[in-house]
Amino acid sequence: MSYRFSVNGAPTELDVPGMRRLLDALREDLALTGTKEGCGEGECGACSVLIDGKVVDSCLVPVCQVEGANVQTVEGLAPQGRLDHLQQAFLEHGGAQCGICTPGMLMAGRAFIDAGGAPVEDDIREAIAGNLCRCTGYTKIIDAIAAAARAGETADQVD
C-alpha cells in the first residue's frame, strides 16, 4: 500500500507495509540516516522526530500513522547544510559528545523552542525527559537549548 506524507517539507510517497516502522522508512527507504536507533523500544528517544510539530519516537510509529502528516527529521534543521541556531548552540556549548542522542535531543529542543519554551532549566529538563544521554550529564545540552531559547529564535538559519 502507498502512503503519502511530507518529510522536511517535501511531499513523499512510500509503497511499504503499513506497519513498517517510521524509523526504518526514514533511514532505509528515504536515506535520512540522521535519525538514530538506540533501544528500539520507545525508551531512549534517540529516534525522535517531529510529527506535526510533536516529538515522537519513530521506532514506535508505523508508517500508516503518518499518512497526510508533516514529518520533520534532524536533516530538516539544516536543509542547505547550514546549522540552525539550536544546532549552533549545541556546538558552542559542547552539547554533543558521541552523538547518538544528539538528533533526538535537537528535535526535542526544537519542538520546545518552537512552542515558545522559556530558557528555564526545569522546563527544558521536562522537554527532554524522554531523551537519554549517556555522555554529557545533560548540563551542556540544557545550556545549549536555553541559549537557543534565549535568543528567541525559531527555525532561522545561521548566516
Ligand code: FES
Ligand atoms: S530507538 Fe526509539 S526510543 Fe529508543
Ligand code: FES
Ligand atoms: S552525546 Fe553520547 S549519548 Fe548523548
